[in-house]
Amino acid sequence: MMDEDRLSREEFSIPVELQRQVAIATLDKIYNWSRRNSLWPMMFGLACCAIEMIGAAAGRYDFSRFGTEVMRPSPRQADVMIVSGTVTKKMIPTIVRLYNQMGEPKYVIAMGACASGGGPFKEGYNVVPGVDRFVPVDVYIPGCPPTPQALLYGLIALQKKIDTESIKTARWYKKEPSVPIPIPVLGPDLIDPRDLSAIKERSQKKSQEEPEAATGDEEGIVHVS
Amino acid sequence: MSVEKPVVSLADLCSRYEGLLVPDERQGFEGYLISPDHLISFCRSLRDDVGYDYLSSVTGVDNFPAEQMEVVYHFYRTTGGPSFNLKLQVSRHNPVVPSLVPLYPGADFQEREAWDLLGIRFEGHPDLRRIMMWEGFEGFPLRKDWREPFFEDEAKPFKSRWPDGQVIRSEDQNPYKNNVRYPNDFDPEQWTPVGDDALYKGMLNLSQNIQSEFKTDQIVVNLGPQHPSTHGVFRMVVVLEGETVLSLKPVMGYLHRNHEKIGERNTFLQNMPFTDRLDYISSMSNNFGYALAVEKLMGIRPPERAEYIRVMMAELTRFLNHIFSIGFLLNDLGAFFTPALYAIEERELILDVFEAVSGSRMMCNYFRFGGVARDLPDGVLEKIKELVNDRLPRKLEEFERYLTKNDLVRIRCEGVGVLSPEEAIALSAAGPILRASGVPYDVRRADPYSIYDRFDFDVAYGLHGDIYDRYLVRVEEMRQSLRILKQVVRDIPEGPIMSGKPQYQARVPPGEAYGRVEGPKGELGFYVVSNGKPNPWRYHVRAPSFINLTSLATMAKNQKIADVVAILGSIDIVLGEVDR
Secondary structure: OOOHHHHOOOOOOOOHHHOOOOOOOOHHHHHHHHHHOOOOEEOOOOOHHHHHHHHHHOOOOOHHHHOOOOOEOOHHHOOEEEEEOOOEOOOHHHHHHHHHHOOOOOEEEEEHHHHHHOHHHOOOOOEOOOHHHOOOOOEEEOOOOOOHHHHHHHHHHHHHHHHOOOOOOOHHHOOOOOOOOOOOEEOOOEEOHHHHHHHHHHHHHHHHHOHHHHHHHHOOOOOOO | OOOOOOOOOHHHHHHHOEOOEEEOOOOOOOOEEEOHHHHHHHHHHHHHHHOOOEEEEEEEEEOOOOOEEEEEEEEEOOOOOOOEEEEEEEEOOOOEEEOOOOOOHHHHHHHHHHHHHHOOEEEOOOOOOOOOOOOOOOOOOOOOOOOOOOOOOOOOOOHHHOHHHOOOOHHHHOOOOOOOOOOOOOOHHHOOOOOOHHHHHHHHHHOOOOOOOOOOOEEEEEEOOEOOOOOOEOEEEEEEEOOEEEEEEEEOOOOOOOHHHHHHHOOOOOHHHHHHOOOOOOHHHHHHHHHHHHHHHHOOOOOHHHHHHHHHHHHHHHHHHHHHHHHHHHHHHOOOOHHHHHHHHHHHHHHHHHHHHHOOOOOOOOEEOOEEOOOOOOOHHHHHHHHHHHHHHHHHHHHHHHHOOOHHHHHHHOOOOOOOHHHHHHOOOOOHHHHHOOOOOOHHHHOOOOOHHHOOOOOOOOOOOOHHHHHHHHHHHHHHHHHHHHHHHHHOOOOOOEOOOOOOOOOOOOEEEEEEEEEOOEEEEEEEEEOOOOOOOEEEEEOHHHHHHHHHHHHHOOOEHHHHHHHHHHHOOOHHHHHO
16 A cells, blocks of 8 residues: 555655665554554444355455454454444444444444345334434445455445545544434334434324324224333 | 153044134134133143144234234144144234143243234233333234334335335335334333343342352343344343353344334235345245245145255255354354354355355345246356265365364363253254254154155254254254255256246235245244235244244253353354344
């Protein structure tokens, strides 16, 4: 990545005898170079895509060639969360908590159709249509499941994204502490704490608009709680 | 074993219950209807006197708009033979059915599932909580009048998918712009979530009176849902005294993807790719089970060549699944990833075959009603021959050389996680778990389907019911799969691969069918009810890894915490199938 002519440019005069030993680059470049080549994914599989993720880690595809071989079971030691599978409402509080526990800098890859937008299960009552409703996603990988090659391509895309970052603007060097994402609550349905007032307002409006239809809907349903 | 004394024939028992037991005479249906009052006494006789000791499947059917629900049971004998179907009809408003858990403990999770998704209350069940959804969730999703937040239409294909070149997105139709729905006048700030405290408390109380030399505290530990040893998103709540597990409860549903609700909106054929995603390691077997169930309803059989191709794919899948699961069992024992690398190497070769025939590595979607999607491409049969006759047997030997007599493997596995044959049958365990406990029950032999009656193979079984025997059974099954495969590649005929024309919309007459295959994880059953429409009225999956988990608590009791991880690995679960 750091080829010689891009590093030792005309404006920096390096004595001839040192030209093969010394390279000059910007701090950003070195910083990003070291980060992009040691992306540690979190060892965390959700569904079918996780099997292809294992496939990508194994001998034939071997994503350690790109610096991602160290899978950490603990979010504290991981740099990238590969959301590999369908995100369900029952699981999303855990995923958000895991994301909050990851140390900066952190990245999220939505692997496969389900994590990106619900996929074939989008209409399901227990399915979150895309993990990006709760955590920010850096790279989306299409496929159901994406092949290991596609995952590799996604990881390379993430590396390219890292190349464009700068220490000056990195969010983890900002003065303000980073704000954790509020953890969703399991209510009668999934409750996003960021939408509390909208939910309340909409739910009241609905009961005024269609009180008849609503009671008809509830018929025959025994309340569990 | 407990099944030595079938003293009464089934016909005798049925005549004894004359008048109380009514044959199901609806067209296309079979079995008997019984009233809830006589269920327990009848089932006791059925189990003890007639020998139907294995409760394969319990599920419910919502007969909306009729004010009636049905509970459907499928019983088998572990000595082989066809099923006995029993049905109960109860009112939809307050469906209460006596629980079969005291007689067949294997009904435990299945009854909880029916309660969770259909709202059928099982009286006498020791722990009737929601299992797939969480406590506090509103409504019973599999009821026909319950509509999901992204509801569009009763059945697919949806009209809204591409009207006038415009996409209509479900999130734009939903008032909350998301896949959620709340009751009227719901105030989220007032909501207190139902936590797990009650569960923990109950478990601690259960295991209170333990005699111990030392005064130690009992602690509750959660393994999962995110834990590298749980093979996905699965959670075990364990009560520990020191390192010893006093009690264990599995918590699941973290990957509940609503297969059955979606499946009942899909057309029959549209469900085929969804079955791939049940047990996503062995998609071909899932296709097989579903195709058999629907073919039973349609009354068709695939042509010869298709049958051979099906068996070939199913047995390759079994090999693939077992070698993968052994690799990961070693992972769980602490040999991190190296054995799995050997396993995945062979898996990739089989996946190449799958990709060549179906176009996809994992989600094959290869079977069709009455055949398979396409014929084997050129050169694939040669490749399979090479795999079956040379490469795979050689690699299996190598695998065994490293593992079978390995002291460390034996020390960790022998005598750990023991399940007796009586327990295995009672808990409805299936597949390698059941056979490792000394019950040589294999659907391919006990109730042959497709063309399995033509092949020479032995049913592998163990004697001790521990982790090591499960490992040995899997190894032996791989060898038997190769044996079947050798016969298949020798005998495979030329000919058509579909009976009739390939059709997008299968015409399925009304009726019910239960198709089951011996999947790599165990007995995989599909219960399909059709009412003559293009989509199934009821679509239920009898998932072997889900029901095998019923026995996890028994196996893990009084074991060390580190061994629980290995025990779970030896059950070989896939969460896509557990939670569906």
